[in-house]
Amino acid sequence: MSGRFGSRAVVLGGYLLAAVVLFGAAPALLSDFRLRLLAQFLCVAMVAVGIGLAWGSGGMLTLGQGVFFGLGAYIMAMHLQLSDAGPGGRPAFMVTGSGLPWWWELFRNPVTAVLGIVGVPALLALLLGLGVFRRRVKGAYFAILSQASAAAFALLLISQQNTIGGSNGLSNFRQFFGFALSDPVNRRMLYFIAAGVLIAMVAVVHQLRRSRYGELLTAVRDGEERVRFLGYDPALIKVFAYVVAAVFAAIGGALFVPIVGIISPNNVGVVPSIGFLIGVAVGGRATLLGPVLGSLAVSYAGSTLSENFESVWIYLQGLLFVLVVAFLPGGIGSLGGVLRGRRRRPGGVVGEGIGHGPPGPPLVDDAGPERAPADARGGGA
Amino acid sequence: MRQDYLEIRGLRVSFDGFVAVDGVDLTVLQGDLRFLIGPNGAGKTTLVDAVTGLAAASGSAKFDGTELLGQKEHQIARAGVGRTFQTASVFEQLTVLQNLDIAAGSQRRRRSLLRARATVPDSVQLAMETTGLTTLRDRPAAELSHGQKQWLEIGMLLVQNATVLFLDEPVAGMSAEEREQTGELLRRVRRDHVVVVVEHDMEFLRAYADSVTVLAAGKVLAEGTYAQVQADPRVQEIYLGPGSRGPGHQAVH
Ligand SMILES: Nc1ncnc2c1ncn2[C@@H]1O[C@H](COP(=O)(O)OP(=O)(O)O)[C@@H](O)[C@H]1O
Ligand SMILES: [Mg+2]
Numbered sequence: 333m334s335g336r337f338g339s340r341a342v343v344l345g346g347y348l349l350a351a352v353v354l355f356g357a358a359p360a361l362l363s364d365f366r367l368r369l370l371a372q373f374l375c376v377a378m379v380a381v382g383i384g385l386a387w388g389s390g391g392m393l394t395l396g397q398g399v400f401f402g403l404g405a406y407i408m409a410m411h412l413q414l415s416d417a418g419p420g421g422r423p424a425f426m427v428t429g430s431g432l433p434w435w436w437e438l439f440r441n442p443v444t445a446v447l448g449i450v451g452v453p454a455l456l457a458l459l460l461g462l463g464v465f466r467r468r469v470k471g472a473y474f475a476i477l478s479q480a481s482a483a484a485f486a487l488l489l490i491s492q493q494n495t496i497g498g499s500n501g502l503s504n505f506r507q508f509f510g511f512a513l514s515d516p517v518n519r520r521m522l523y524f525i526a527a528g529v530l531i532a533m534v535a536v537v538h539q540l541r542r543s544r545y546g547e548l549l550t551a552v553r554d555g556e557e558r559v560r561f562l563g564y565d566p567a568l569i570k571v572f573a574y575v576v577a578a579v580f581a582a583i584g585g586a587l588f589v590p591i592v593g594i595i596s597p598n599n600v601g602v603v604p605s606i607g608f609l610i611g612v613a614v615g616g617r618a619t620l621l622g623p624v625l626g627s628l629a630v631s632y633a634g635s636t637l638s639e640n641f642e643s644v645w646i647y648l649q650g651l652l653f654v655l656v657v658a659f660l661p662g663g664i665g666s667l668g669g670v671l672r673g674r675r676r677r678p679g680g681v682v683g684e685g686i687g688h689g690p691p692g693p694p695l696v697d698d699a700g701p702e703r704a705p706a707d708a709r710g711g712g713a
Numbered sequence: 714m715r716q717d718y719l720e721i722r723g724l725r726v727s728f729d730g731f732v733a734v735d736g737v738d739l740t741v742l743q744g745d746l747r748f749l750i751g752p753n754g755a756g757k758t759t760l761v762d763a764v765t766g767l768a769a770a771s772g773s774a775k776f777d778g779t780e781l782l783g784q785k786e787h788q789i790a791r792a793g794v795g796r797t798f799q800t801a802s803v804f805e806q807l808t809v810l811q812n813l814d815i816a817a818g819s820q821r822r823r824r825s826l827l828r829a830r831a832t833v834p835d836s837v838q839l840a841m842e843t844t845g846l847t848t849l850r851d852r853p854a855a856e857l858s859h860g861q862k863q864w865l866e867i868g869m870l871l872v873q874n875a876t877v878l879f880l881d882e883p884v885a886g887m888s889a890e891e892r893e894q895t896g897e898l899l900r901r902v903r904r905d906h907v908v909v910v911v912e913h914d915m916e917f918l919r920a921y922a923d924s925v926t927v928l929a930a931g932k933v934l935a936e937g938t939y940a941q942v943q944a945d946p947r948v949q950e951i952y953l954g955p956g957s958r959g960p961g962h963q964a965v966h
Pocket of ligand 1: 728731734751752754755756757758759760908
């Protein structure tokens with residue numbers, strides 16, 4: 333929508349501005365500590381960019397992105413621990429005597445580690461997505477299912493004390509692909525990598541949104557049945573966005589590990605999964621920049637507030653979410669449209685929309701036509 | 714020229730023992746504007762659902778030699794059978810052009826989907842002209858009038874390359890003028906399509922139907938031209954009650 337009026341110059345200017353802020357102003361103005369914090373927020377924002385695509389454009393309320401974030405993070409953490417341990421070595425936390433599991437060994441090589449960070453979550457999202465979308469599970473059911481997967485994933489990690497660090501998680505990384513993490517220059521490089529990756533992700537989503545695929549995804553969100561009768565298989569359309577969102581979350585998780593220095597089940601369960609979503613909802617899930625800006629703002633507010641009132645923030649976060657969903661379902665990014673709509677109403681152009689609350693896409697994808705046969709046939713295959 | 718036709722034999726749909734469509738035979742040829750009428754609950758929509766894959770059915774429904782029953786909705790659509798819904802179901806957040814472009818695109822190669830549309834496809838341009846929506850090209854569908862939405866739906870069927878068109882009550886809720894335009898549109902479309910229109914409105918039927926099939930309680934009650942069907946006492950009975958003489962021209966529901 334936003335691209336329709338925006339000329340190329342405006343778009344290029346936007347990216348230029350982002351680059352100037354992230355690559356010029358922020359490193360010049362912020363202390364090392366603040367810059368590290370910003371880098372952490374950028375990683376979380378990567379998850380948000382993916383959610384913006386899957387949820388905002390595609391109507392899939394992805395309440396379990398912690399799974400993919402966690403997969404990327406843990407694979408990276410395993411690789412970093414193994415490279416700290418040196419050739420043939422084993423991570424320090426493991427009880428001596430027990431063998432190193434084969435799936436640790438997979439990620440000793442830097443190439444397979446990077447491939448794993450992208451490939452494992454992508455494959456999981458593909459299988460999960462096809463299974464779920466082919467069976468026409470959607471709306472709240474999809475949301476609950478994805479949330480349950482995050483809960484199960486966190487429990488699984490906690491139960492694996494000796495192989496994956498249990499509830500302590502993995503920490504104490506000394507180097508990142510050969511660069512010492514104690515060196516401030518290398519930490520700054522990590523920040524630049526995160527900034528560059530985030531901008532690239534926004535650009536990918538930008539292109540997807542303006543492509544024919546993006547229009548199709550929106551069509552599936554608003555009328556999955558109708559798309560089916562046009563000769564498309566909506567499951568394939570949805571699963572692509574779902575996989576992209578999963579990969580973005582995993583990359584965010586993978587960069588989070590060397591930047592923050594620890595990954596534990598606390599970062600991947602239900603609560604962080606919902607946390608990823610709040611910024612997207614607040615910023616405006618159906619807009620290009622709403623998710624990334626909303627996520628950064630919520631992260632910033634969270635860290636500022638929880639420095640002083642740790643316990644208050646979690647409630648405040650919940651309240652913010654409820655308020656946005658109740659009163660501004662399109663998020664802050666939709667505010668312009670809402671106000672414009674108000675102004676236009678007296679003229680009667682909007683007609684049918686009157687009294688139905690602010691315009692915007694439905695919270696989740698549609699429940700199908702009035703007589704959708706949500707019956708036995710779906711569960712067959 | 715080859716003439717396409719739709720051939721339905723012994724079609725039967727039951728919902729938990731309730732038989733909504735009960736052994737229907739129906740053959741519709743290209744160039745024949747066929748109307749499917751019948752009282753509420755006769756099974757008209759269910760028949761369309763069955764042939765387009767939305768309701769499980771037994772019997773046979775063949776188009777172009779291909780059995781449609783048992784296939785998935787999107788496979789049936791690709792085989793050339795399209796439909797509209799009783800309640801207009803265009804993509805409200807997308808523009809007229811975007812709606813039509815999506816309808817035209819199910820055969821596009823996957824890779825090409827990742828690019829933005831560079832030019833308006835010819836078929837889309839033609840459909841906008843046929844349905845009179847050219848000037849509304851960049852309007853979101855949500856802003857269209859009820860009639861315009863139905864035309865957009867028909868346009869989507871045309872660009873979809875459907876040869877068999879099922880239209881479920883396309884003129885319900887339209888003004889007299891919109892009805893007339895829709896009727897003319899259907900006349901233009903029928904030449905190279907197999908068209909089945911589910912309709913209640915007798916006036917509209919009389920003006921535009923080439924042939925009529927009357928459905929009642931899931932069975933075909935009568936079939937023929939408007940005049941033949943109108944003269945059938947059994948049809949008069951279900952529409953006007955026993956003892957009535959000659960159907961009136963009011964809309965019957
Ligand atoms: N999904 C369904 N489940 C149960 N009964 C249904 C279903 N769909 C339709 N019916 C029943 O089948 C009969 C035919 O309905 P329908 O085809 O909608 O009639 P028409 O379109 O001719 O008005 C009605 O009695 C209706 O209640
Ligand atoms: Mg009906």
